[in-house]
Amino acid sequence: MAKMKYKISSRATILLGRESVSKVEGALIELIKNTYDADATLCYVYFETSENALYIIDDGTGMTKSVIEDNWMMIGTANKRDEYISEKDRIKSGEKGIGRFALDRLGSLCEMYTKNANDKFIKWSTNWNSFEEAGKTLDEIEADFDYLNTNIYAILPECVKREIKLLEKKLNEDRGEENEVSFIFKTGTVLKISGLRDDWKETTINNLINSLGFLIPPEEQDEFYISIQKSKDSGFELIENNLSEEFDYKINANFDGSKFEITMERNEFDLSRMPDDVFREERFLRYPYRKEDFEKKVFTFNYPISQLFSTDDEELIAKIKEIGEFKFKYIFMKLSMQGESQDVYFYKTISKTRKNWLDEHGGVKIYRDNFLVRPYGDVNSDSYDWLGLEARYNSNPVAVSSKSEAWSVRNAQGQGTIFISRITNGSIIDKSSREGLIENESFKLFKETIIKIISVFEHDRAYIARTLKQYDDRINEKEKTKREGTALAQNILKNKKDNKSAKSKLESLAKTVKYYEEERDELITELKLLRSLATNGLITSSIVHDLKSINAILVTRVDSMRLAFENNNLYLIERNLNDLYKNDTFLKSWISVISNQSKKDKRRRLKKDLYVTIKNIVDILDPILKQKKVELLVNTDNKATSRRIFESDYESIMYNLIINSIEAFSKSDTKNREIVIDLKTEDKFIIIFTDNGKGIGSYFKDPYDIFKFGTTSKYDQEGNVIGTGLGMYIVASTIREYNGDYRLLEVNNGFSMEMKFPI
Template sequence: MRKLTYKIEDHVIAKVLGIQNFTTDEAAVLELVKNAYDAGATKVDLSFFESSLVVKDDGKGMSLEDIKNLWMHVGKSDKGYLEVDQNNENRILSGSKGIGRFALARLGSCVKLYSKKKSFETVKWETDWNESYVEIEENKSDWSNGTEIHIYDLRSVWRKRRLEQLKVFLERTYNDSKMSIRIISENYNVTLSNYFPKPEVGINCKSYIHLDIKSGELFVNVKSDEFNDYAQSFLPDINIKEFEFKQNINVLLSNWDNDGRDSIDEGDINKLIDELGDFSAEFFFNFKASKNDKAKYEYKYTVTDTVLSKGIVLYRNAFSLSSYDGNKDWLNLNARARKSPAAATHETGAWRVRENQIAGFVCIDKEENPLLQDLSNRQGLDENIYYHLLVEVISLGLKEFERYRQSIIRAIKKHKESEQGVSSKTDNIITKLLSKKCKVQELSDIEEKQLLSEIQDLKESLRARIGTEREAQARYEYDVRLLNVLATIGMKVATGAHEIYNDRNHYISSYDNIENALKDYDMWDILQTPEYTRISTKNIPKIIEKGRSSMKRIVRIIDTVLQKSEVQRFIPKSVDLKGLIEDIVRQWKADYNRVNFNLDIQNGIVLNLSDDVLWTIFDNLILNSIQQNSGNVIITIEVTVKNNTIQFNYHDNGKGLAKKYLARPRLILEPHESTRNGGHGLGMWIVYNTILSLRGEIDSIDGYNGFNIIFHIREMSSIGN
């Protein structure tokens, strides 16, 4: 059998791998810069003329044999992972596919290349992309090593504005200091500087977030100078300057299903995390605060002196992947904010950082993260499961920063509200004037100054009240958005329930009619013999009995759905608490015979509220206990009166909270927090909001020995002995 090899025309290669392969001229220039870096150059000059470009570096250069055997061999590369450059520094090489040289075709129609390797003669290679030639260049021997590429008949015009754009692009893209890059043209000579400065909180960011992913663990370190030092005096439990967090990633990713793309068990997640490898990220958080908010939330700055352009860059060693150079929201920050649009001041909603509030970069490694694979044109990554895992882990790190910052703002807001309540009770000049205890003409100089100060305070208070009302409006808009989704689902269910309800007698009697018909045809006794009941899937009497039992249960559920959506359930009235909880328990026991209840409820507690409120709390708690646990479940509910509040203690004997929540159980109160596949993560958020609406609070949550939650409410009309 004769061996064959492909033959292809030069102009076809230039078109496919050059002109069409590189999406922009800037990406093609970057490819030439990468080649200089991989050649060990300490500097590269990009000199633009009217119709030509000269790229000159002081790298190791090429010999005649290199040109013949490597440069002209498409798809072949001698580049490994790491090389030592002429300054004895290690460089991780960016190229490996052997097609980057065709970036030249994207930029111009003709090329002349001069290259010299130490101890070798200068080589000249030229092409018009139809034919290529190589020879020894005897007239260019005044250099020891390097490469000089002349690109003629440029396909684009490079004026000053375009060169400035190229400068910004290359600065964002190049993330190393081993090689300097200079852009030269008429009246333009600029050496590129580092795009991302050394992080300095209070100077170029309000908070700096560093993520490290090592050996399957997530490390988060936050340094902040966002808030006035004074705020620390009334926030003893929170360090407003620094925050650290460490956790196994597999614990945080329990039941991760890659947004429904894959079915992944715990063992698979451990394997995927290990295969993904270690990486790191650095983020600069910044935003412009209003003057009113600056005073209200103890912000130290309206905005810092230096503000970095938004965008997150993904670097693979010294260079970014060009489709991840900060211009697209590849971390889905906007989608995260849309899903959870709460302000940082929201009592229960989860604040998410906005795309325009953060800049930074993520660093991956060619050898450490081999499964984050380039597309063939090197203009992006294959968005496989490892890419999605990378994005998810970064999102987990950002969540820790978001929770930390929101906890500070919530605490400051709470302190300010209590402080305002105290100051409003003090006597003042305005109060005396309004009560006619004194007249303006009778005020002393000191009292006049105090009056002016009080008027100014009133103006500030009015502004603050307007701001508070706006926050409340935003908070309720957020709550309504989430609840509208659930309400819409509920209406669809109720509509279907009405249709089933109208035919409920038919559904239940159908199984009786089938059984009676089989008896009338003298088939029932035969079907009950061992011959016909041996196989469960063909045991007709058993199938009929199971169907009858299931249908009765469905009808009970339909009755419950329709009953709970009746208008009168939402009308406040006097309610006996013990009787109401007993009704709730009775309903659940009818639907789930594997659930048992122990009730210890103080007699004589009467509430003035609508039925739906406590049903909402306990329905969600009981549903969670059932969904999280298989087998028999014992639920204990204790209710007592203490310090003019009603104390509730709810406990089940199940498996308790997932690992990720054990140390920080209040995370389950955040919206969209769930470890159950297909779970919406809103149940406990609804419970918390309902308790707050009753002027209550959740006192403690524990998930080590079963699940336990203790909370109190203050909405009551009378309490018996």
């Protein structure tokens, strides 16, 4: 059988060059990456505007003839994939073997001068327009090659030599004599690109300089310098990416593939202004919130994957391990301080320059092998907020001192740097366009992981702010003042006719307060409805499998019943009737819960016997509990305690607790599923809720995190969050509305929680 060979049109290089590397900045960055891979200390870019050319100059290892033939001119070579560590132990950033076609994107002509320690000085040149000639295949295109009797430094333009000497001087003044820098160009490469395809105006070059400022992380900028010279008469501009010395919080996180080591530094609070009695607050009596902890400032926490993600799903944990080792650095800086903030929270004074710095440096950027992965964190791109921090904040825009302690940071308030590598993070893959990463399952989990790390600092800041706010409210007796003002307003309105001497302004003030009260009542009514609807949704989600099963037989069960009657099969008739009764009872229970919770009278504050109310609430769920094979027992001390309540609030508490127990049972092998509710009255009305399910487990570092807004342990097989994080948040927020307290009694061997309500 005869054989036929594939042929590649020479025009294929246009697809690889001009069209694959579409943006001119991206093309130049590809070539700068090559200088880093070549172990250069300096990459110098010079725009020779009079010749419509640009130079890319480096003092790296240079190339030999064999390297040019076997690697540089070999399309798609895998040499950087196979030999990925340079002599300076740098991880080479390229691997696909198409970066050199960025030259075609920049200009039509290229001259390369290169010197390697193991070969003579080489000149290589090519005309990219020759690749466009019709009918030619790639193997018919040739480049010019020659040995020259000269050196790298001799061919540099005189204006470049001048500026490189000045650059040396500046760097040595900054570094000191012990770390002297000298650019001698014994080896290296010079690329001269002519016939530029873009008009490099000063504004274009300035945009390039801004982009290059973030190309390498600050830690690498003492080992690799990038400098730009805009024209023959201009001076060098050293590309720098300076870190801010100012911050409120700083996080350094290291993931070793199995656990997270997170170091957090607080720098927001002025300890010298905080009175000692602040640290007598109950919430400030435990680590890391004691006075000595505030003095220490820096804390290190170790989180297994299960704790950071609050899950014991082995499949999900395995997928997170596949992400591989990485590092993440993040700093938070608030942009302003509201009127009372500095006094309430004892903040340090902030500078006026931090906003300008964040405007330029903000966002979370990704570096693969010490080179920026664009466009993540680029303020001028759609990927500036690629983590979705703004959407996350907007979904629950609470103050940092919110009772929910669910405050979340905004994208514009922070700056982050993520370090990954193609060696350790193989599942995070570059797009072929060299712009961005493929958003596969690993990348989505990677994003979720970064947000989980950020939430460590968010929780700490919210906890502190909430405690300081409680302290301030207690000291200033704000709540007492509000109650007295409300009572005064009501009294003025009640005695308006008898008190003819009351001034009109005082009456107007009283009416204003009253109107605020009315608006507050409307908002409370709306809140009750929304809370009830949320609880209804959670109930439905917990029994959705049962509802689907019933839905599947809603029509076919009629046929089954008809067949039994036609054949006078008493056994089948009885069995069908039993199934019908069981399913309809279950549906009736679910419909009763859904419809009753949104009734208007449930959202009115009425005087109720708390024992009877709770007993009635759980009785409605009895068919659902039977369907789930759960036995629920209510124990009482045979007392009667009444108070004015919204019945829907107590329904929300009990239903959400029972839903969680049902879901805990579904994840455990408990044979006798039991829920026990103990009711008793001492100085307060007490509810103790207990189940013998799976419990919370060790994957919550702090078990009380379950009460935070959005905290969930429910993920699907792809690692996507499927839990709402609302259930226990609703429980806690409802208890707080009644000035109640709660504490966890058991979280491992089952679940138990005590709730106390003033009477």
